[in-house]
Amino acid sequence: MSLRAAFAAGxxxxxxxxGPPRGADPDAITRKAELLRGWVDAANVTDNQGAHVRMSSLxxxxxxxxxxxxxxxxxTCRDRNRIALQSDLVSAGxxxxxxxxxxxxxxxxxGDHPDAAPVFDLDSTQLxxxxxxxxxxxxxxxxREIGARPGWLVGAVENPFxxxxxxRARRLAKKVAAGAEFVQTQYVFDVEVFAAWLARxxxxxxxxxxxxxxxxxxxxxxxxxxxxxxxxxxIHVPDEAERRLRGVPAARVAEEGVSMCVETIQRVxxxxxxxxxxxxAFGYERGVPEILERAGIAPQPAVSMEGxxxxx
Amino acid sequence: xxxxxxxxxxxxxLGARLGYALHAGLAANPLYARLAAWLERRPRAYRAFTAAxxxxxxxxxGCRMCGQCALPATGYTCPMTCPKQLRNGPCGGVxxxxxxxxxxxxxxxxxxxxxxxxxxxxxxxxxxxHRPIDQRLREQSSWVNYWQGRDDDLWTSAPLLRRELGxxxxxxx
Numbered sequence: 001m002s003l004r005a006a007f008a009a010g011x012x013x014x015x016x017x018x019g020p021p022r023g024a025d026p027d028a029i030t031r032k033a034e035l036l037r038g039w040v041d042a043a044n045v046t047d048n049q050g051a052h053v054r055m056s057s058l059x060x061x062x063x064x065x066x067x068x069x070x071x072x073x074x075x076t077c078r079d080r081n082r083i084a085l086q087s088d089l090v091s092a093g094x095x096x097x098x099x100x101x102x103x104x105x106x107x108x109x110x111g112d113h114p115d116a117a118p119v120f121d122l123d124s125t126q127l128x129x130x131x132x133x134x135x136x137x138x139x140x141x142x143x144r145e146i147g148a149r150p151g152w153l154v155g156a157v158e159n160p161f162x163x164x165x166x167x168r169a170r171r172l173a174k175k176v177a178a179g180a181e182f183v184q185t186q187y188v189f190d191v192e193v194f195a196a197w198l199a200r201x202x203x204x205x206x207x208x209x210x211x212x213x214x215x216x217x218x219x220x221x222x223x224x225x226x227x228x229x230x231x232x233x234x235i236h237v238p239d240e241a242e243r244r245l246r247g248v249p250a251a252r253v254a255e256e257g258v259s260m261c262v263e264t265i266q267r268v269x270x271x272x273x274x275x276x277x278x279x280x281a282f283g284y285e286r287g288v289p290e291i292l293e294r295a296g297i298a299p300q301p302a303v304s305m306e307g308x309x310x311x312x
Numbered sequence: 313x314x315x316x317x318x319x320x321x322x323x324x325x326l327g328a329r330l331g332y333a334l335h336a337g338l339a340a341n342p343l344y345a346r347l348a349a350w351l352e353r354r355p356r357a358y359r360a361f362t363a364a365x366x367x368x369x370x371x372x373x374g375c376r377m378c379g380q381c382a383l384p385a386t387g388y389t390c391p392m393t394c395p396k397q398l399r400n401g402p403c404g405g406v407x408x409x410x411x412x413x414x415x416x417x418x419x420x421x422x423x424x425x426x427x428x429x430x431x432x433x434x435x436x437x438x439x440x441x442h443r444p445i446d447q448r449l450r451e452q453s454s455w456v457n458y459w460q461g462r463d464d465d466l467w468t469s470a471p472l473l474r475r476e477l478g479x480x481x482x483x484x485x
Contacts, residue, residue, distance in 0.1 A: 164402070164427075
């Protein structure tokens with residue numbers, strides 16, 4: 001099944017993440033895709049994540065498709081002006097990539113090329129509007145017509161936990177007004193804050209226009225917990241979660257983190273308006289099936305490669 | 313890093329209410345339109361006028377001279393001082409204390425913008441959708457551009473977020 005089909009059927013959707021390699025090894029994508037195949041509706045292919053140079057998300061998406069996993073191609077505003085962004089969107093359409101996820105992107109300052117030019121010609125909301133106009137009206141930002149229209153679904157991201165929290169639902173509403181059809185959130189470790197944000201989205205009428213996938217992932221060590229708490233912008237790990245991980249013997253932290261992730265999936269799935277989960281398990285792709293199985297989410301029917309690329 | 317010329321968050325030195333009040337004195341009218349047209353015909357006068365605008369707005373708002381001023385819609389807080397130059401609201405990297413993702417010791421410009429706009433009774437401005445900027449206008453006088461009517465299309469005319477209005481895609485120009 002594809003992400004589009006899951007949304008259309010109202011079935012609980014599951015996406016995961018594939019980070020492309022630094023080198024030119026196509027098998028690095030294939031290996032991760034094989035771990036996820038059959039368990040997810042689609043997998044994000046990240047775009048030079050953390051402003052570190054990697055294989056492009058366009059190439060990674062094609063390799064994921066060859067390996068039988070439907071990609072969600074991430075595309076950031078950090079490295080491309082509006083010409084390059086629209087070119088990559090057209091290319092994604094031509095290659096049959098069924099979903100794109102449009103975001104601002106991490107600033108180069110903390111990447112592996114801090115001396116690089118941060119482009120940010122468009123912001124993420126403007127990129128979403130540009131993409132929807134290309135697909136639905138068949139025109140570029142310049143007003144020029146394109147021939148064949150791309151068919152991808154348009155996704156966006158939001159972080160319900162970052163200040164100013166009172167504005168986070170309105171910010172997503174802007175992206176949805178601009179044309180976003182689905183959204184993936186930052187890691188949810190605090191389900192109450194997430195549920196309050198979602199209630200606000202329902203009030204604004206956003207959930208009627210946009211599918212919300214809650215971001216989840218296991219914290220498998222105290223070191224990672226500390227890193228997420230202090231080293232990664234925009235991630236909110238509540239004290240309670242940290243206490244729980246510290247409360248078990250060192251040898252059982254990984255297991256406890258996985259259990260917490262399973263419980264979070266079950267709790268967010270019960271929040272009205274949630275359309276699915278986005279599982280981020282960097283370096284632990286092999287654990288995704290177990291997490292989903294324990295959360296009570298059945299494997300997905302195999303992807304039909306013939307269907308890919310003709311969804312729009 | 314202190315000499316990094318790239319944008320960094322700037323906390324305005326002028327109160328938001330005063331900004332809205334001053335805007336009334338700068339609002340476009342036929343006289344200003346004629347002055348703007350006159351300035352554009354006289355390169356030296358235009359340069360002097362633009363330099364005065366630059367000095368004033370840099371001092372008060374950290375102006376980056378994008379030439380298409382967003383201040384009236386952002387609580388008089390310049391979004392071009394955001395390291396990502398986001399014109400539609402804060403990114404997801406704001407720290408728990410409201411710090412900028414890129415310069416954690418500085419407060420996110422959008423956190424400041426939202427506080428200022430809401431305190432001045434202009435909170436609904438934040439729902440406006442800002443269109444991509446025209447990079448050709450950089451280093452130009454935004455006042456001249458505004459008085460000439462070139463700013464009319466910078467953002468959508470009404471917030472589209474209330475349920476009764478629906479959420480219509482607004483890719484149209």
